[in-house]
Amino acid sequence: EDQVTQSPEALRLQEGESSSLNCSYTVSGLRGLFWYRQDPGKGPEFLFTLYSAGEEKEKERLKATLTKKESFLHITAPKPEDSATYLCAVRGGGSNYKLTFGKGTLLTVNP
Amino acid sequence: GAGVSQSPRYKVAKRGQDVALRCDPISGHVSLFWYQQALGQGPEFLTYFQNEAQLDKSGLPSDRFFAERPEGSVSTLKIQRTQQEDSAVYLCASSHNMETDTQYFGPGTRLTVL
Numbered sequence: 001e002d003q004v005t006q007s008p009e010a011l012r013l014q015e016g017e018s019s020s021l022n023c024s025y026t027v028s029g030l031r032g033l034f035w036y037r038q039d040p041g042k043g044p045e046f047l048f049t050l051y052s053a054g055e056e057k058e059k060e061r062l063k064a065t066l067t068k069k070e071s072f073l074h075i076t077a078p079k080p081e082d083s084a085t086y087l088c089a090v091r092g093g094g095s096n097y098k099l100t101f102g103k104g105t106l107l108t109v110n111p
Numbered sequence: 112g113a114g115v116s117q118s119p120r121y122k123v124a125k126r127g128q129d130v131a132l133r134c135d136p137i138s139g140h141v142s143l144f145w146y147q148q149a150l151g152q153g154p155e156f157l158t159y160f161q162n163e164a165q166l167d168k169s170g171l172p173s174d175r176f177f178a179e180r181p182e183g184s185v186s187t188l189k190i191q192r193t194q195q196e197d198s199a200v201y202l203c204a205s206s207h208n209m210e211t212d213t214q215y216f217g218p219g220t221r222l223t224v225l
Contacts, residue, residue: 034212034213036216041218042219043219044202044216046214046216087153087154089153097142097144097206098156098159098167098170099144099146099154099156099214100156103151103153
């Protein structure tokens, strides 16, 4: 059974204070690791897909990296508008395309 | 273009009532997924359609839950005889086809069972 664990559960940063969110996973035959952002009262918004260890993707202040056991979402010089819950999900080889999500990290960026 | 839409956005039901939740996927998307998200948790898979075929319903919590997509576009998730533990946000997602990974989510329907 695919499993995803995210840490920390919550993170408070000051504007401009860089940090990283962690996503540890166990999966049979990784077919993609996904990062989503979710604002209160809204559905998850797609950010990145990573497929193989060593892969990196960037978007504005966010950079996602992947190893064989975990993924990091690095946030550089965050702004208050980056405040949201960040969800990590995996799709395994035997999953029939479904995503298995972690519980998310609630990020708050104070001005 | 238009994203995934869901209706209603909010639904309050008395215990024992039946409810129907609607999902309009992105036009042309073959794959459609339903997820359930409890407060403070990540979404959990319920069921998956490829066109009108329901290929996986392993996540449906009980036989009170039923989903359909009769014409391969709009989907309806029906919950019969609702219970308090059914209270959650129900998310719908669609993707272009089986080979495309990215699932795009709708805003969800928040169901509260009293």
